[in-house]
Amino acid sequence: VMLLGDSGVGKTCFLLQFKDGAFLSGMFIATVGIDFRNKVVAVDGVKVKLQIWDTAGQERFRSVTHAYYRDAQALLLLYDITSKMSFDNIRAWLTEIHEYAQKDVVIMLLGNKADVSSERAVRTEDGASLAREYGVPFMETSAKTGMNVELAFLAIAKELKQRAVQPQDEPRFQIHDYIESQQKKPNCCALA
Numbered sequence: 001v002m003l004l005g006d007s008g009v010g011k012t013c014f015l016l017q018f019k020d021g022a023f024l025s026g027m028f029i030a031t032v033g034i035d036f037r038n039k040v041v042a043v044d045g046v047k048v049k050l051q052i053w054d055t056a057g058q059e060r061f062r063s064v065t066h067a068y069y070r071d072a073q074a075l076l077l078l079y080d081i082t083s084k085m086s087f088d089n090i091r092a093w094l095t096e097i098h099e100y101a102q103k104d105v106v107i108m109l110l111g112n113k114a115d116v117s118s119e120r121a122v123r124t125e126d127g128a129s130l131a132r133e134y135g136v137p138f139m140e141t142s143a144k145t146g147m148n149v150e151l152a153f154l155a156i157a158k159e160l161k162q163r164a165v166q167p168q169d170e171p172r173f174q175i176h177d178y179i180e181s182q183q184k185k186p187n188c189c190a191l192a
């Protein structure tokens with residue numbers, strides 16, 4: 001799984017929240033190049049090992065990260081809901097993805113920093129509508145509160161597990177439906 005998106009949208013924090021349940025406020029150390037962490041999640045009784053690659057969002061590291069796209073099975077593409085520019089750049093990220101990644105890669109669009117509602121610059125509907133246009137699932141998240149962080153990785157793990165081991169005759173896992181059903185659950189999306 002690769003985390004992609006502009007510098008500062010919260011990729012490293014998103015990964016650390018998932019891996020360690022931690023968030024360090026006020027610190028921003030830009031990722032240099034690329035780094036990875038592993039986490040095992042249980043999906044319907046099967047252990048799925050996610051190897052999660054945290055990429056540098058800064059332009060100058062792009063050639064390094066491009067080399068990793070083709071081995072990725074899933075891409076979490078993040079923007080920052082308080083940064084219109086990070087949202088406007090999503091189309092360029094999707095163009096890069098289509099150029100460098102595998103055709104059947106699982107893509108999910110995430111509007112991060114949803115806890116900072118007072119500085120919101122991108123409407124939820126605009127994120128949802130862009131995701132619909134590209135046929136990818138979408139959620140707003142917060143690496144700070146943990147909102148939807150685990151759900152994003154679990155949905156990816158379920159999709160990847162289904163691709164790897166699901167017998168043909170069983171109904172196909174639908175990532176869009178799964179996210180929608182989980183988000184409707186009480187307490188699922190409450191900000192901490």
Ligand SMILES: Nc1nc2c(ncn2[C@@H]2O[C@H](COP(=O)(O)OP(=O)(O)OP(=O)(O)O)[C@@H](O)[C@H]2O)c(=O)[nH]1
Nearest residue numbers: 007008009010011012013028030031057113143144
């Ligand atoms: N309020 C809030 N702040 C966040 C959130 N996620 C990240 N931040 C802050 O945003 C800044 C950038 O976060 P990083 O995770 O380092 O960003 P990045 O996308 O990994 O940046 P690069 O490594 O340069 O690509 C830090 O100051 C974080 O504390 C979030 O969900 N909510």
